Amino acid sequence: MPYNIAMVSDYFFPQPGGIESHIYQLSTKLIDRGHKVIVITHAYEGRTGVRYLTNGLKVYHVPFLVIYRATTFPTVFSFFPIFRNIVIREQIEIVHGHASLSSFCHEAILHARTMGLRTVFTDHSLFGFADAASILTNKLLKFTLSDVDHVICVSHTCKENTVLRASLDPLMVSVIPNAVVAENFRPLSHPAYPPSEFGNHMVPVQQHLGPHDTITIVVVSRLFYNKGTDLLVAAIPRILASHPHVRFIIAGSGPKAIDLEQMLERNVLQDRVEMLGPVRHEEVRDVMVRGHIYLHPSLTEAFGTVIVEAASCGLYVVCTQVGGIPEVLPNHMTVFAKPEEDDLVAATGKAIAALRSNKVRTENFHDQVKKMYSWTDVAERTERVYDGISGVLSEADFYGYDAADAASWSATRGRAGVQSFALIDRLKRYYGCGIWAGKLFCLCVVIDYLLFMFLEFFAPRDEIDIARNWPKKIRVENSRRDQRTFKR
């Protein structure tokens, strides 16, 4: 049955990034399956208000104060009135929050539970446990995830990380990886996708590299510390010194760009390394197809969508073995290295040698990736999660767990079919967060509830106009495109 879903996050277009495009692609495919999806995010420079994107996706850019790198000011309650208004007018049933650093997402999940809606949270990144910022973020995550219906993580490593950070029951967490739109990331020799040639078999041509052909290594990343730019700065001179016919192309911008430029100037490598600066998402493919190897020296990564994109473009991937990266691509498409300078240089050397001896069939990568990842699949799996939390699927079906064996099921999560919304049950869940933190969180929840009562009284529901929906597509069972019809 079609749901009305709200995706809430601080990170959405026009800001480019992985989370943003994840939300967009997932929402589009869910709309194709017949649901209604809206996105709630904060206002960007010059873009505030209500907008419609392709496929009828409605985006609410809420005017809110932004403090750091597109994250809004974390006031716990001030988002409630607008959130309630949007949820009521769009008749939302499920609230899906993204990104643990997004204060909008946490607030939305809290308020949605107070209002009696189903909530899902998706985590996209890995966090540490030791430093002060991580401890605080983890506590906050524990607060929000004490009372959420389901959690989705993008890789198994991410699932372990999230379960440990927020002390979750592992059965509550599903792993649904990201995907790529393979049609947008084709190798150079691959023609565009005409719809009539669906199913036509293309024979890929193998490229041959002689011993003195130039090999180009492409790096596309935001140049921050956690993306391993320091490793790059250290490794590039050594790689270029030991391999004379190698070039680098570096795209992206960030605070570490200056270090890179200084390294180039110090070693006089301007003719062998090209820095392109920031590139838009549509142009990434054109940058990638200029290369043969993709280098990803990141220090931490939950999924690494850009690696899949690179593989889809037919590049041989050299990456550090951290986080969720080993789960993403099969072994024959990647060369792994430890996140150290020497290892990285050695791995790159191995990759270059493998390419020169033509041992790697990079021309098959695109088709393989196309079969492995698709957003429609992600949408289907997400829809199953929604079915599970709404009670359409039975507990046993959804969790793979026998309902009769409920004794080992944690008491506060025990329920008849769906998580209960009674305030006392919710308070019980929050109380277990810690000695002091539990009481503080309970207090927050009580205040939230009182605020909800106040709003119900002073801004009654019948004063809120119900929004008109974009014309909905009828859900198609088969994938033939020409059988789609529209209805209002």
Place this chain on the structure above:
Amino acid sequence: MPEHDGLMRIFWPVDVPRSNSPGIIVGWRNSGLDVFVVAILEDVDARSVENALKVGTLFRNASHPIERIYALCGQSAMHVLGLANSPGVEIENLQMHATTRPNLKTPQISCARAATIQIIMFDRPLPTRMQYISLSSISLALGDKSEMAIHEPGSVDAEEEREEMKDRQRTKKLVEKLKFHTVTNHRPSQKELALRRIVNQINCSWELHKLLQKNISLVGRRSRRSLSVSERVVESATTMRDFVLVAIWQIITVYIYPILRRGFVIGLLCHRVAAEALLLVLEWRAKPDYAALKDISATAQQVEIRLQQFCFWPHQYVTLRKRKDDWQSVTDSHPEYIRFYQSLWLVLNDIIIGIALGSYIIDHHEFLAERISEILSLYSIAALQRTIDWLMDWPAGLKLNNELAAFLGDLFLWVIDHWSNCIEALRPVLPHIILFIGFSSFAGASMPIALFSDMLSILTLHIYSFYLASARIFNWQYTILLSLFQLFRGKKHNVLRKRIDSCDYDLDQLLLGTILFTLLFFLLPTVVVFYLTFACSRMAIISLKAALDTLLACLNHFPLFALMLRIKDSQRLPGGICFELRDTQQFSGLFPNVPTPPPTSYIFLKSVPLTFRAMFHQYFQLGHRIRKHYLSPRVLLCLATGKFVPPIHRKNLYSLQYSMLPARRAGIMDMWHALTAQTPAKKSGLYDNLKVNGKRLNGSGRRHYGH
């Protein structure tokens, strides 16, 4: 284009005579079912009226060519639009039957081709009183010159101006882009395109109506009877009297008046030459970017404004006189009229207030001089000395560096000492200066204010120099601190690439840098305290000067005339039009022999007078400019880092002052030509239209009546 929906639109003047008698409706036909009624002619028949309109009989004896009206109204001729109060008569398809009754305000119209009718009733604006309606507001200022403000490059204002320009361009691009996103493409129909013409037709309708009523006797058969004897006697007597009057008038105008006139023009021209010389002096710039005298001194600017006004008045007057050459319904020069009389009146007001003020100043000049020197020595010298002494001695418990504070304090105190000696030397001259200011105020109340403002600048010159010095010191210290802080972090400012690089420093560099950084950092509060004091006093003086300049702007440009006009006759200052839908009952029961009319809506068109906000628009702009210059975040940042905040260039701030004047004043030869060129035309104008009892004086002498 055939009308699809059968909508007939009729513009009906409210003051059309409401009687029961039949008449012919004449007016403009803008398109098939879009008509404009000018008059209802009674006691004539349709065929002859139509002929008369075609031939032009009805427009005889007009004082100006009728083609001008035709051009304004966008038509080549008027037509008979229908019949009033003649229900039985057959008319063409597009003509209408109107029924009027004395007790009803609105007529009832029916037409064969009309399925619905819109009757728009309007009050005729009287061109003799310079009333008119307009779709957009009357503009009382001569173009917006605030956009053309030029700033010195690199200054604070130039940055802001660039930002604003970028913003404006972006908005313009967005507005252009909007045009691509329209959902429906609607081609404007003929009725919609006719609106501008109709506004002109409304403005001309009173004069046309008068002309038509005057010439109505020329249409149709009128019996010509000859004069009786008594009438002939009366006529010859009045002819003789008129003849004598005309002869006297001729002597005056031909012989005496031109001499006087020529003398006046020459006198005016001499003054103009003197004014031009003075203006050149005031506007001279050493280099295009440097300030001219009028930019620095308020008095010079005030003198320049008066001179420019004086140069512009003859042109304005000539333009106004040209109005007599055309129909009164032509409304192009009405804003000019208002501007001319406004500036005249303001100058007169200024002089009157100035005389009052001047007599007060002259009577009390000793007392005033004493008070001013007292205040001056109190605030600009004694208070400053006390403040500096206070700063040297741990102000408000802040522990400043004693040696540096003593050094800075002694420096400034020494300069103040010298300055106060100079001021003491000037003290005996002050009463004479005040007397001079009092006399100058007879030239207008704005003079003493301007002179006072300039005197203030001169007498507080020492504060300005203190501000410059302390700002410079603070800025140096701040820049050095920033650079050493980068060294502290292990970074360096790369001047070539304009970025912050990381840099490997030697140990001795790091040590020395850190020691210097610490030293300067702890010396910072002392310097900051002195800088703040002088910056605050400088800001106080600037705000005082800004207040005086605002007062000057009020005196020079208060829209007094426009305000009085608005109160006395608001139709002379149109600010748009508005429509009002009126409820009128249907007439179906009243006229048994008239068929039920089609659904009709009665709408009243009214002129919206200029809003007060629009009249004071220039003031809002002035306030905005002042706020933008002095209170913007950029200026505050400059204050915080010790960069100079220059006082705003007068020419940029006070574009208000120049809004009533043209951007470039006309040269001397232009003025000569303008003043003398019209005299021959005027001479012939005087004679041509001189008629005596209906016959021309210098004409062929045949007697006619009517034609």
Place this chain on the structure above:
Amino acid sequence: MLTVAPHLRTRRPSPTTVEYTVSTSPPPTLPLRLLLGLTILLRVTIGLSVLLLLYSKFLLSDYSTPLEPYSSRPQLQSNAFIWYLAYNLTTSRLGALFTHLATLTPPIVLLPASFTILYLLSLRLHTTESLLVLRGLGIQTSSSSSTFLSGSTTRFIPTEKIQDIFVNEAFRGFEVRYYLVVVVEGEESVVVVFPRLLPRRQILETVWRGVRGCLFEPEEKAG
């Protein structure tokens, strides 16, 4: 009771002219008229008493000359009659009460408070906004002002300058509201119809359909 939620009234004397009025005043019945009359009376009395209070304060201050009593009643049309009335008023019981009140309140409190009260008294109770559509001419938006001192502001937009009319939604305070907007060619900001009342979606859709139907002439039928 005195104001209702904004509701729509339509006047359509002919198919080509229509006026939509949205206002908060309830439909006029006799009890309502009486109530409104009562409020006007109340306003007038409060206003007069505030003025009397100010006048008493003025009399108590140093700037005024005290009023002299009149032995006989002067003529109705002369100036002296006004002073006679003023003297009688201020020395009566009511006047004494007000004088007492005036002595109690310091001027720093009295002046701003009385000006605020006078301003509040001049506020209108009901807001009325309307949209007049004339085929072949254009549309005119009008909005009543908040005080009794000024009439309504109107704005006329000729049809050729109307680029589009549509209903959009936007953030306003803590909610998202629908609003009807007219895009005028060449202008930077759009014109919002019914800007103060911002009625609900139902009313806006009715008005929007009416405007589109009335304003634009029907297209030529092919053939």
